[in-house]
Amino acid sequence: NAGVTQTPKFQVLKTGQSMTLQCAQDMNHNSMYWYRQDPGMGLRLIYYSASEGTTDKGEVPNGYNVSRLNKREFSLRLESAAPSQTSVYFCASSEGVGTGVYEQYFGPGTRLTVT
Amino acid sequence: KNQVEQSPQSLIILEGKNCTLQCNYTVSPFSNLRWYKQDTGRGPVSLTIMTFSENTKSNGRYTATLDADTKQSSLHITASQLSDSASYICVVSASQAGTALIFGKGTTLSVSS
Numbered sequence: 001n002a003g004v005t006q007t008p009k010f011q012v013l014k015t016g017q018s019m020t021l022q023c024a025q026d027m028n029h030n031s032m033y034w035y036r037q038d039p040g041m042g043l044r045l046i047y048y049s050a051s052e053g054t055t056d057k058g059e060v061p062n063g064y065n066v067s068r069l070n071k072r073e074f075s076l077r078l079e080s081a082a083p084s085q086t087s088v089y090f091c092a093s094s095e096g097v098g099t100g101v102y103e104q105y106f107g108p109g110t111r112l113t114v115t
Numbered sequence: 116k117n118q119v120e121q122s123p124q125s126l127i128i129l130e131g132k133n134c135t136l137q138c139n140y141t142v143s144p145f146s147n148l149r150w151y152k153q154d155t156g157r158g159p160v161s162l163t164i165m166t167f168s169e170n171t172k173s174n175g176r177y178t179a180t181l182d183a184d185t186k187q188s189s190l191h192i193t194a195s196q197l198s199d200s201a202s203y204i205c206v207v208s209a210s211q212a213g214t215a216l217i218f219g220k221g222t223t224l225s226v227s228s
Contacts, residue, residue, distance in 0.1 A: 042119070042218030042219055042220050042221070043159075043204075043218040044218070090158050090159075092158075101146070101147050101164055101166060101208075103149075103164060104161070104216070106158030106159050106160070107158050108156075108157055109156075109158050
């Protein structure tokens with residue numbers, strides 16, 4: 001099992017360009033998440049998908065859109081990149097979401113720089 | 116406001132020594148507390164998850180404690196190894212609908228030989 005995979009690993013964009021970050025999991029998990037990690041800050045949730053066909057905003061959704069393509073795949077799109085979106089992006093998955101104890105499994109991250 | 120504070124921010128220890136990392140939280144209502152290890156350039160990996168009723172949980176050389184009354188947790192690393200060099204992140208889950216993981220900023224541990 002590969003677990004959670006993310007592509008690309010690194011990306012440099014110019015301000016205003018768009019791109020899509022891809023995430024896939026092979027653990028048959030229902031829930032998937034996108035986080036960003038900035039220096040000196042804890043991980044912050046951008047969007048999540050509790051189950052196939054649903055998506056919800058997290059703490060910092062502005063400037064991003066997501067698509068839950070199927071149970072395995074959850075993509076994050078930046079329509080018009082800004083320097084403030086320079087960050088490391090992590091995708092994660094879990095069996096469920098909510099008040100249960102659901103362990104989250106993280107991908108290796110995508111390091112995005114916007115110039 | 117739900118917050119998770121970790122101390123120290125960074126720590127340097129010699130290989131073979133023990134260390135303890137601290138986590139204080141102001142998350143309510145409380146569901147569970149997790150410790151993650153994040154190697155440089157990698158995603159976080161879960162070490163332990165503890166619910167309200169659990170005081171201690173071990174994973175090899177890692178032992179986490181939880182005091183839900185004082186809202187404090189600690190992660191004790193025994194007989195440190197060079198491979199323990201990483202960031203250790205305390206994460207608290209609130210008992211509410213949706214996803215509600217509150218991440219601390221992490222403690223960066225460096226183990227030197």
